[in-house]
Amino acid sequence: MERQMIVFRILETKNKMKHKFSSLLLGFMCFSGTIVKSQDTTAKILKDTDHEKMVWFKQAKLGIFIHWGLYAVDGISESWSFYNEYLSHEDYLKQLSGFTAANFKPKEWAKLIKDSGAKYSVITSKHHDGFALWNTNYGHLNAVSHAAAKKDVLSPLIDALKEKELKVGIYFSLPDWSSDLYTHFTTSKRRYAIEQDPQRWQQYLNYMNGQLLELKNNYTPDLWWFDGDWEHPPEAWESTKIRTSLLKGAPNTIINSRLTGQGDYQTPEIGVPVYRPEAKYWELCMTLNDSWGYQQTDNNYKTSQQVIDIFVDCISKGGNLLLDIGPKADGSIDPIQKERLLELGSWIRKHHKAVYGTEKGIPYEHFYGPTTLSKDKQTLFLFVRDIPKDGKIVVKGISNTIHRAYVVGNGSILSQNKIAKLYWNKYPGISYIDLPIETIDTYYTVVALVLDGPIELYSELNGAVEQN
Ligand code: H79
Numbered sequence: 001m002e003r004q005m006i007v008f009r010i011l012e013t014k015n016k017m018k019h020k021f022s023s024l025l026l027g028f029m030c031f032s033g034t035i036v037k038s039q040d041t042t043a044k045i046l047k048d049t050d051h052e053k054m055v056w057f058k059q060a061k062l063g064i065f066i067h068w069g070l071y072a073v074d075g076i077s078e079s080w081s082f083y084n085e086y087l088s089h090e091d092y093l094k095q096l097s098g099f100t101a102a103n104f105k106p107k108e109w110a111k112l113i114k115d116s117g118a119k120y121s122v123i124t125s126k127h128h129d130g131f132a133l134w135n136t137n138y139g140h141l142n143a144v145s146h147a148a149a150k151k152d153v154l155s156p157l158i159d160a161l162k163e164k165e166l167k168v169g170i171y172f173s174l175p176d177w178s179s180d181l182y183t184h185f186t187t188s189k190r191r192y193a194i195e196q197d198p199q200r201w202q203q204y205l206n207y208m209n210g211q212l213l214e215l216k217n218n219y220t221p222d223l224w225w226f227d228g229d230w231e232h233p234p235e236a237w238e239s240t241k242i243r244t245s246l247l248k249g250a251p252n253t254i255i256n257s258r259l260t261g262q263g264d265y266q267t268p269e270i271g272v273p274v275y276r277p278e279a280k281y282w283e284l285c286m287t288l289n290d291s292w293g294y295q296q297t298d299n300n301y302k303t304s305q306q307v308i309d310i311f312v313d314c315i316s317k318g319g320n321l322l323l324d325i326g327p328k329a330d331g332s333i334d335p336i337q338k339e340r341l342l343e344l345g346s347w348i349r350k351h352h353k354a355v356y357g358t359e360k361g362i363p364y365e366h367f368y369g370p371t372t373l374s375k376d377k378q379t380l381f382l383f384v385r386d387i388p389k390d391g392k393i394v395v396k397g398i399s400n401t402i403h404r405a406y407v408v409g410n411g412s413i414l415s416q417n418k419i420a421k422l423y424w425n426k427y428p429g430i431s432y433i434d435l436p437i438e439t440i441d442t443y444y445t446v447v448a449l450v451l452d453g454p455i456e457l458y459s460e461l462n463g464a465v466e467q468n
Contacts, residue, residue: 044261045279053252054264054281056167057223059357060119061315062348063169064341065285065324066109066157067124067292070131070147072329073098078293079128083177083186092129093141093178095329101149104331110160112333116341117348117355121161122169122225122322125154125215130178134218138210141178153331158219169223170215174208174259175231181207184231194236205238209245216246225267226258234260256283272310276317276360283320286310288340294326301336304343308443311344312383316370318360347443350409354381354446366397366457377454381408382447387440392432393447397458399428400451407439408446428458 071078073095082092113121126132132142134154143149161168176182181204185191194201215221224246229237243262247253257263265281272284288307289298302310307323314321323344325337348355354372358381361371370383384393395402405414414433421429439445 045257045263045266045281046261049264049281050251051280053254056119057254057265057283057320058281060167061320061355061358062116062118062311062344063120063122063167063283063320063322064113064116064118065122065171065292065322067127067294067324067326068133068153069124069127069293070095070099070129070329071127072294072326075293075295075297077291077295078124079173079177083128083184085186085188089178089186096131096147099143099147099149099329101143101147101151101153101329101331104149104153104156104327106153106156106160107163109157109327109333110164110166112338112341113161113166114164116323116345117352118166118323119356120167120169120223122171122223123154123157124171126173126176126211127171128173128175128177128228130173130176130182132211134215136211136214138207138214139179155218158221167222168219169225170219170221171225171227172212172215173228174226174237175228176204176208179204179207194232201236209242212242212246216250220250221253223254223256224259225256226263229258229260234262272313273317273319277319280318282318283322284310284314285322285324287324288326288337292324292326294328294334301340304340304347305443307340307344308347309385311348312370312385312444315355315358316361316372316383347441350441351444351446354383354408354448362455362457365459367393367395373455378451380449380451380455382449384435384440384445384447385443387437388435391434391436393435395431395433395449397428398431398449398451399426399456399458400453402431402449403452404450405433406448406450407435408448409441410439412436412439414447426458427460 067078069078070092071081076087081087082089125134130139130141134142135144135152136142140146143153144151158168175184177184177186180191181200183191183194183201192200229239234240237260239260239262242259243255246255254265255263256265256267258267265283266277266279268277268282268284270286289301291298311321325333325341327333357375358372359375359377361373362380367382369385372381373379382393382395402416405416406412407414414435416431416433418429418431421427433447435445435447
């Protein structure tokens with residue numbers, strides 16, 4: 001009869017192997033056309049990322065993504081509407097006269113973001129359509145020269161975010177479908193191929209890098225969020241050069257994975273990871289409805305419960321959520337979007353101990369739901385979505401003594417009892433923790449288990465007595 005106490009790390013390794021197998025399976029199914037894998041979950045990231053600089057990002061858990069651009073005027077899809085030829089480029093640009101920013105209140109935006117519980121925000125300085133929100137010296141397609149706003153709208157927003165002590169991320173599209181120097185124009189129109197006209201491509205790179213340097217020098221962002229790298233290989237973008245130049249004098253800046261692998265963290269989009277991603281650092285970007293920018297026809301908003309479901313899923317798997325809002329062209333924000341952010345914020349405030357600075361939780365075999373762990377791994381946070389029908393929640397295979405169980409943000413101490421525990425061996429038994437109905441939260445009730453030391457999970461295949 002061989003019994004072993006297996007520490008957390010070993011179990012994690014097992015899970016990784018399971019995940020590798022499922023990735024393989026998924027890869028095969030993709031190939032056979034059965035499943036379309038969500039974008040970018042396997043995007044490579046650099047191995048030599050400096051862990052020190054990632055600390056704030058790892059602890060932050062929530063960021064707010066802002067998609068603001070011309071597309072908010074008519075409420076059409078950002079850049080893709082003309083790229084996919086739903087309307088002409090000329091008609092797309094007519095939105096310039098409607099981008100007024102007349103009711104743009106950057107301090108209110110920053111307050112809303114702060115109140116959502118986010119620790120950082122990422123703003124579209126320029127989407128694939130090439131429309132720049134700042135006063136760029138490169139080209140005329142920007143909020144100052146051509147749009148009705150006639151002002152730089154990026155600077156005041158970044159100032160307001162910094163004032164609220166929020167970290168600042170800049171979204172920048174590598175492709176610029178409006179630039180004559182760029183290869184792609186629409187889905188059916190290419191301007192040229194790089195190998196036919198390398199000089200023209202070099203001119204594009206100069207233009208793009210010029211804008212990047214402006215952004216770097218003006219705003220010293222904490223994070224760069226690239227997009228659209230799939231249109232060219234790393235050598236064409238010269239992405240290693242871009243990384244080097246952006247980190248020069250600013251080595252603590254974080255870069256997402258969409259710089260053809262020259263990034264620090266993985267960037268899955270929309271697809272909430274079913275399995276815990278392998279990457280040490282990752283962030284799911286997600287819309288509130290089905291659109292990134294403001295679209296008045298899209299009312300398919302996720303409920304607050306659903307937003308919090310996704311958030312809890314991310315943090316329990318050790319990642320961040322980058323939740324998107326799409327302000328209107330006048331700079332106002334739709335009341336539903338505000339409401340979702342505030343509701344999330346008040347839930348996070350109540351449960352902040354179980355959120356910020358925590359680590360990914362334990363496998364579902366031990367608890368029927370998402371969990372997180374305190375940094376010292378001595379407190380396990382259980383996220384209870386529903387109302388347990390017998391007023392009890394169940395935890396299995398935890399070898400530690402549970403010193404205390406309490407409801408986070410409420411304070412009630414909970415009673416517990418253990419079954420199936422034999423005094424003469426190490427099988428830890430099954431703990432039932434009483435969760436009175438009065439303590440149930442609207443979204444997730446969080447129960448903290450204070451342990452006698454760093455968590456130890458019992459994962460012996462057999463139970464207490466090995467019979468056969
Ligand atoms: O800004 C929002 C979107 O406009 C942008 N990213 C978020 C944050 C976005 N761009 N593209 N996508 C999202 C999905 C694109 C998928 C495709 Fe493809 C690009 C399909 C075909 C080309 C990915 C890359 C799949 C194949 C190549």
